Amino acid sequence: MWQWQTRSELPYLTCDLLTDWQHGFFTRQFAPRKPHELTPILAAHASTYRLKQIHGKIVLTPTEIATTAEVEVETGNALGDGALTETAAQAVWVASADCNPILIANRATGNVAAVHAGWRGTSLQIATVAVERLLAQGGNLTDIIVAIGPAIAGEVYQVTTQVGLEVCASIAPHPLSGDLETDAATLQALPNSPLLTDAQAGRVRLDVRRVNQLQLERLGIPVEQISIAPHCTFQEPEHFFSYRREKLKKIQWSGIVSK
Incomplete structure (x- = not known):
């Protein structure tokens, strides 16, 4: 379902679900x-839109970016x-290193969205x-x-138990009790759970990609219309930057x- 493409002998990924885009x-x-340099690889005459990412849940249209959005003073990019x-031939972009880049398309309208979902944005259900x-x-x-792109995999993403529970609260079978050990055990017992055990006390492993998938399934999107890339930014240094691996922006x- 995921294919390697090349441009000038440089590799990038596409998802078969999004073949029409x-x-x-x-x-x-x-x-x-x-x-603005990458858009012509996809569409020669498309306009380009990007944001100054802030690990929140703000989603903006081009009109909002131009007229109403709060902007970063230094760059002028909307936050x-x-x-x-909103219309055809608009390219939307997000940046990532270990966070989830999520591309979403609407077959009824032809419109699309690009989302940056780290653990904070995922906890806010962006x-x-x-x-x-x-x-x-x-x-x-x-x-x-929905295509969820390369991101850090759950088996190598260690976070505090508190963070893991905060991110997974939206997909818990019932409201969390507030007891860290009890709530972690409840979530880890879920089928194909995004919350994994860790040998270090007070830590868990967290699959943020899977949390996003479950949130979208619970919203009502059919499971066959969501795909997660089989690539980990942390474990594939030949293809991807990883902040967790390199500590570089x-x-x-x-x-x-x-x-």
């Missing part, structure tokens, strides 16, 4: 190119972690916010397609063009 999850080999299109904004433009949940971009 020009898109790409670009690798570290494309650094230091910015979205937010998700961008969605992917759900983006889907709801896409659906406000038309269509229903069966029209929504280097990123790769993921983008999609509306039709």
